[in-house]
Amino acid sequence: xxxxxxxxxxxxxxxxxxxxxxxxxxxxxxxxxxxxxxxxxxxxxxxxxxxxxxxxxxxxxxxxxxxxxxxxxxxxxxxxxxxxxxxxxxxxxxxxxxxxxxxxxxxxxxxxxxxxxxxxxxxxxxxxxxxxxxxxxxxxxxxxxxxxxxxxxxxxxxxxxxxxxxxxxxxxxxxxxxxxxxxxxxxxxxxxxxxxxxxxxxxxxxxxxxxxxxxxxxxxxxxxxxxxxxxxxxxxxxxxxxxxxxxxxxxxxxxxxxxxxxxxxxxxxxxxxxxxxxxxxxxxxxxxxxxxxxxxxxxxxxxxxxxxxxxxxxxxxxxxxxxxxxxxxxxxxxxxxxxxxxxxxxxxxxxxxxxxxxxxxxxxxxxxxxxxxxxxxxxxxxxxxxxxxxxxxxxxxxxxxxxxxx
Numbered sequence: 538x539x540x541x542x543x544x545x546x547x548x549x550x551x552x553x554x555x556x557x558x559x560x561x562x563x564x565x566x567x568x569x570x571x572x573x574x575x576x577x578x579x580x581x582x583x584x585x586x587x588x589x590x591x592x593x594x595x596x597x598x599x600x601x602x603x604x605x606x607x608x609x610x611x612x613x614x615x616x617x618x619x620x621x622x623x624x625x626x627x628x629x630x631x632x633x634x635x636x637x638x639x640x641x642x643x644x645x646x647x648x649x650x651x652x653x654x655x656x657x658x659x660x661x662x663x664x665x666x667x668x669x670x671x672x673x674x675x676x677x678x679x680x681x682x683x684x685x686x687x688x689x690x691x692x693x694x695x696x697x698x699x700x701x702x703x704x705x706x707x708x709x710x711x712x713x714x715x716x717x718x719x720x721x722x723x724x725x726x727x728x729x730x731x732x733x734x735x736x737x738x739x740x741x742x743x744x745x746x747x748x749x750x751x752x753x754x755x756x757x758x759x760x761x762x763x764x765x766x767x768x769x770x771x772x773x774x775x776x777x778x779x780x781x782x783x784x785x786x787x788x789x790x791x792x793x794x795x796x797x798x799x800x801x802x803x804x805x806x807x808x809x810x811x812x813x814x815x816x817x818x819x820x821x822x823x824x825x826x827x828x829x830x831x832x833x834x835x836x837x838x839x840x841x842x843x844x845x846x847x848x849x850x851x852x853x854x855x856x857x858x859x860x861x862x863x864x865x866x867x868x869x870x871x872x873x874x875x876x877x878x879x880x881x882x883x884x885x886x887x888x889x890x891x892x893x894x895x896x897x898x899x900x901x902x903x904x905x906x907x908x909x910x911x912x913x914x915x916x917x918x919x920x921x922x923x924x925x926x927x928x929x930x931x932x933x934x935x936x937x938x939x940x941x942x943x
Contacts, residue, residue, distance in 0.1 A: 540567015541902045545729065547634040548573060548625075549609070550616075550649065552580045554711035555682065555745060556638040556666040557605040558718030562898040563634070563725060564608035565907045571632075571922060572606060572913070573625065576613030576943030579915040580606065599912075600893060601710065606912035607885060607895060612923070613916030613943030616647045620941030625649065626657045627926050634725055638666040641677050651740055662728045664741035666721055671742050682713030682745050690749020695756050695767050709867075717748035719898060779827055779834040780806070780859070790847035796859040799824050809857050810841060871896075885909035916943035 545568040549560040557572075557580070564570040574580050585601045612628070615621040629635060635654055637644065644650040644665075651663050665671065668680015669689075680686075687693045692713070693704035707713070721743040728739035750757065756767040776782040780796035780803065796802040800823055804816040815821055815837060820830040827834050842850065847863050854861045865873065871882050871894050881899070883906070886892045895909050919942050923933055936942045 540565070540905065540907060542566045542568040542726070542729070545569070545634065546632045547571065547636060547725075548628055548632045549636040550625075551636055551638045551666070553582050553638070553681070554601070554605050554714035555717050556636050556664075556721060557582070558711070558715050559664070559666070559721035559725065559743075560609060560636055561605060561607060562719055562722035562900075563636075565898050566722075566726070566900075566902070567907070568634070570609040571628065571918070572609045572611045573614050573616075573628070574611055574915055576615055576916055576940070579611075579613070582606070583915065598887060598891060598893065603885070603887070603893060603912045604895060605711070608907070608910050609913060610918035610922060611913035611916055612919045614919075615941055616649065618939060618941040620936050620939050622648060624923065624928075624936065624942060626654075628922070629654050629661060630658050631926060632658065632661060633729065634662045634664060636664050636666075636721075636725075640667070640679060641671075655738070660732065660736075660738050662725060662732065662738050662741065664721055664725050664728070664743070666717065667742070667744045669746045670744040680745050682711060682717070683707050685745035686713030686717065686749045690746050691753045691756065691767070692749050695753055695770075697770075699770050699772065713745055713748065716752065717743055717745050719900075720748055720751075722898070774832060774835060776835060777828045777831055778824065779831055779838055782835065782838070783864070784838055784842035786845060786847045786850055787843055788846040788848075791864040792842060792847065792850050792854070793862050793864060794859065795861065799827065802857070802859040803827070806857055806859060810853065812837075812841065880906040883909050885911060887911050919943055 542563060545563070547560060547563050547568045547570045549557065549570055550573045551557050551560070560570045560572065572580070580602070582602045582605055583599055585599060614624050616625060637649070639647070639649070641650065654663060655661050667676065668685040669675045669678055687707045688704075690713075693707070697704045721741065724741040724743055728741050732738055753767075759768045760766060773782060778797070778799050780794050780799040783791050783793045785791055796806075803821070803823075804813075807813055807816040819826065821827045821834050821837075845853070851863060870876060876882055879901075880897065882894050882896050884892055885895050897906070897909075920933060923936075923942070924930075928936075933942070
């Protein structure tokens with residue numbers, strides 16, 4: 538089944554995680570994504586592997602590069618050469634979208650900025666990702682998600698428990714990159730729609746900082762309205778609604794309850810777990826009483842949840858209608874029955890001996906589930922892409938002799 542972006546050609550001139558993750562989403566949605574890399578060293582993400590995750594004597598697999606560049610083609614072009622730049626211009630002339638996270642000074646130096654490429658292709662949608670946005674005194678400053686998104690964007694602050702010595706580590710590599718990349722992919726899709734309606738192309742801008750601002754929107758609204766730093770932090774012992782809290786099980790796991798309309802669920806839940814006396818207790822008889830006596834109510838629930846394992850609670854809680862979840866590891870999440878049923882992940886064979894599970898973008902269209910093709914070797918598709926552009930073999934040989942392509 539064709540994807541919703543079938544027939545759309547995307548040229549990606551980007552490194553690391555942010556904008557390449559947008560390319561993965563667009564590729565999964567059906568676009569042809571051609572990754573342009575320096576012919577000698579390519580995207581530095583190619584070399585990002587963890588020694589701690591590579592058994593001795595085994596060939597490391599760059600699961601990071603596979604995550605951010607699967608389902609793409611790779612063309613090796615040296616843009617510092619006149620021949621290489623001409624190749625890019627011809628490639629851009631055939632494209633619908635250009636993705637980049639190169640900083641403005643580099644784009645100007647390489648002559649791949651907005652005016653350069655729209656002169657080649659007036660219908661081109663130019664999408665650029667930055668750390669801190671395209672305007673302001675620091676527009677040309679580089680950024681990574683740990684700095685621009687997690688730290689400067691306030692996400693680390695609102696994630697830090699009261700009284701903690703340090704902010705928590707960012708929850709996983711490229712956490713902010715992936716959120717921001719999906720925003721960029723959505724922006725490109727909207728720009729394609731606008732071009733179909735009006736005939737006019739768009740310049741799409743997404744930054745790591747702007748993505749963090751969006752992600753902390755309730756905190757920003759509250760800080761402006763009440764002159765505070767952020768919304769009050771959650772505290773297990775002080776939760777106003779004891780049924781919107783997390784509890785430790787007998788085997789050291791955690792159960793998250795999210796029963797916001799607690800009066801609907803309190804009495805049935807207490808009956809189910811064998812404590813109807815708590816439903817009749819004046820201290821906990823309704824939401825207001827539980828709020829006023831939240832500390833003792835939470836202590837009661839702490840004691841109750843500590844009597845059963847996570848597996849036992851999974852069985853018990855499945856017999857009532859309130860929302861809940863076991864806190865899972867990513868390994869458990871990839872095996873989760875709902876994740877599997879909805880094909881949110883898929884198996885990707887790297888070679889005959891190696892396979893990995895990769896996550897799909899969370900947006901699906903008509904229930905379609907695209908396959909996963911491993912990330913390409915550096916320059917693996919240079920010859921075929923250029924031949925399709927009309928280059929002859931003699932021209933390709935000369936470009937390679939000149940060092941313009943790989």
